[in-house]
Amino acid sequence: MNAIALIDGNNFYASCEQSINPCLRNKPLVILSNNDGCIIARSPEARTLRIRMGEPYFKIKKRLNKLGVIVLSSNYSLYGDMSKRLMNLLKKHCEKIEIYSIDEAFISIHRPHNKDLSPWARKLRTLVYQNLGLTITIGIAENKLRAKLANKLAKSINYSAGIFDLEIANNKDSYLKKINIDNIWGIGTQTSKWLRSKGIKNARELKDMNQHELKKKLGVVGQRIQLELKGYQCLPIEDKKNQKKEIRVSRSFSQPITKLEDLKQALAIYTIRASEKMRAQNLKASVVTIFARTSHYSNSNYQKSAYRKLIEATNNTNIILKIVIELSKEIYHPDYKLAKAGVLMQDLSDYNYFQKSIINYPSEDKSERETKLIQTIDYLNNKFKNEVITWGIAKKKQSWSMNRKLLSGTSITNIKRIPTIII
Amino acid sequence: MKKVGLPLISFSVSAGFPSPADDYTEENIDLNEYLIQNPFSTFFIRVKGDSMINSGIQDQDLIIVDKSLIAKPGDIVIAIIDERFTVKRLEKKDDIFYLKAENRNYPDLYLKNYSNMQIWGVVIYSIHNCR
Numbered sequence: 394m395n396a397i398a399l400i401d402g403n404n405f406y407a408s409c410e411q412s413i414n415p416c417l418r419n420k421p422l423v424i425l426s427n428n429d430g431c432i433i434a435r436s437p438e439a440r441t442l443r444i445r446m447g448e449p450y451f452k453i454k455k456r457l458n459k460l461g462v463i464v465l466s467s468n469y470s471l472y473g474d475m476s477k478r479l480m481n482l483l484k485k486h487c488e489k490i491e492i493y494s495i496d497e498a499f500i501s502i503h504r505p506h507n508k509d510l511s512p513w514a515r516k517l518r519t520l521v522y523q524n525l526g527l528t529i530t531i532g533i534a535e536n537k538l539r540a541k542l543a544n545k546l547a548k549s550i551n552y553s554a555g556i557f558d559l560e561i562a563n564n565k566d567s568y569l570k571k572i573n574i575d576n577i578w579g580i581g582t583q584t585s586k587w588l589r590s591k592g593i594k595n596a597r598e599l600k601d602m603n604q605h606e607l608k609k610k611l612g613v614v615g616q617r618i619q620l621e622l623k624g625y626q627c628l629p630i631e632d633k634k635n636q637k638k639e640i641r642v643s644r645s646f647s648q649p650i651t652k653l654e655d656l657k658q659a660l661a662i663y664t665i666r667a668s669e670k671m672r673a674q675n676l677k678a679s680v681v682t683i684f685a686r687t688s689h690y691s692n693s694n695y696q697k698s699a700y701r702k703l704i705e706a707t708n709n710t711n712i713i714l715k716i717v718i719e720l721s722k723e724i725y726h727p728d729y730k731l732a733k734a735g736v737l738m739q740d741l742s743d744y745n746y747f748q749k750s751i752i753n754y755p756s757e758d759k760s761e762r763e764t765k766l767i768q769t770i771d772y773l774n775n776k777f778k779n780e781v782i783t784w785g786i787a788k789k790k791q792s793w794s795m796n797r798k799l800l801s802g803t804s805i806t807n808i809k810r811i812p813t814i815i816i
Numbered sequence: 817m818k819k820v821g822l823p824l825i826s827f828s829v830s831a832g833f834p835s836p837a838d839d840y841t842e843e844n845i846d847l848n849e850y851l852i853q854n855p856f857s858t859f860f861i862r863v864k865g866d867s868m869i870n871s872g873i874q875d876q877d878l879i880i881v882d883k884s885l886i887a888k889p890g891d892i893v894i895a896i897i898d899e900r901f902t903v904k905r906l907e908k909k910d911d912i913f914y915l916k917a918e919n920r921n922y923p924d925l926y927l928k929n930y931s932n933m934q935i936w937g938v939v940i941y942s943i944h945n946c947r
Contacts, residue, residue: 415896415900415936416900478857523883523886525857805860811859812901813863814903815900816864816873816902
């Protein structure tokens with residue numbers, strides 16, 4: 394029999410910073426989102442000070458200062474590289490892996506004769522700590538949903554051990570009872586409200602609820618959740634590489650944007666990045682969507698998006714840039730202060746299988762030359778880093794780019810910014 | 817239209833005699849491959865200071881650290897002492913581990929004198945700029 398484990402990094406962003414900088418260890422530390430907006434990660438010491446996730450930084454800046462909490466801007470290149478290392482390590486120690494987010498993965502492992510997998514998990518946990526300085530939590534069960542619950546139980550029952558095997562536990566129902574309905578994977582706010590109105594408060598009650606009533610209200614999704622709670626395997630581990638449905642690049646601005654020129658420039662920079670990402674994964678988009686919106690804190694709300702279907706799937710920056718710049722006029726409004734914008738590359742297809750359209754067939758020679766040009770740009774940018782070559786629009790002065798005042802600046806991928814030790 | 821060759825990526829060969837060495841070319845030497853056995857647990861770090869001078873590690877050198885290795889006596893290690901990284905040689909005498917500088921001006925560091933001492937990784941190479 395195969396078991397499924399959900400593995401995630403504890404306080405992942407904070408732990409990445411602490412791993413390569415020992416003076417941050419055992420201290421209250423919080424990490425801020427883009428533009429130093431709000432708190433997105435906390436060390437355990439910061440948790441015990443009752444600093445909440447999602448709290449806007451400007452609101453609690455004084456309090457953090459008084460409590461002596463260390464505050465850092467998010468260093469995504471560090472977290473991204475640590476994540477890659479973590480996933481690669483896990484891959485070496487399991488049969489199948491589905492990377493679920495930057496710090497979470499489902500893996501499938503063989504379970505011989507209903508054996509307790511805790512010893513295996515303990516070994517893996519030690520290995521990850523030894524190799525990366527990161528602490529992980531491992532929840533093990535029969536399927537993905539129960540593995541998620543087991544992971545939650547591992548954190549709540551015995552935080553320091555960080556391991557829970559739900560499948561071999563005695564009296565499983567008593568554990569399911571400990572999980573609130575809102576903490577079940579796939580149950581949203583609306584659904585949990587409805588369930589509560591029916592007197593269903595925890596995972597055990599949902600498991601034993603009348604299945605017809607559940608199916609009538611929530612359809613097959615609700616039915617699937619209940620089946621997985623009962624221990625059936627409904628969702629497979631999706632280890633195929635090309636499971637991305639869209640590539641999204643969006644960011645908040647440090648200063649609100651009111652000029653069309655600035656919006657165009659921001660969207661152009663995101664487009665350059667998104668196209669690069671597509672090429673790195675051998676993907677092409679058939680739909681390009683852009684959006685812009687005002688701040689959630691602002692009184693006058695505005696949000697608009699626009700999209701274009703492409704006749705032929707592409708990842709050519711030149712082609713997509715033209716479209717995005719045209720579309721940007723459609724979402725711009727001079728009366729609103731825009732706080733965020735983004736581009737989405739959708740309806741992605743694998744490069745190797747893509748078909749050329751019969752209409753609008755570009756001359757073979759031109760498209761081949763363009764491909765080579767863009768390959769060369771990717772090659773140079775990869776080799777020399779920091780976008781040695783880019784499109785003109787990206788290089789004009791930016792008044793809106795991301796704020797990261799508290800960035801530690803340490804990198805494990807850029808030789809100029811690697812950690813320095815005084816010996 | 818004339819095709820423009822882009823030498824960095826494509827290998828469109830221009831006219832002329834083929835090189836007799838073509839069949840014998842090998843990949844370039846890849847230092848990553850030569851120096852790094854465990855890429856997922858290997859980190860680059862710059863050092864400042866002269867406490868390890870006799871081991872060959874000098875001020876401003878780049879060291880390559882493998883975190884997956886279990887440190888043995890005699891290894892040069894990165895340790896955490898008082899919340900700071902340091903680089904020293906791990907030694908063992910009469911069943912007691914200690915950290916030794918490779919410079920007579922620096923004292924040996926014994927675990928018992930610190931509330932918290934931890935090995936972070938093992939130094940596998942140091943890279944020194946000779947110019």
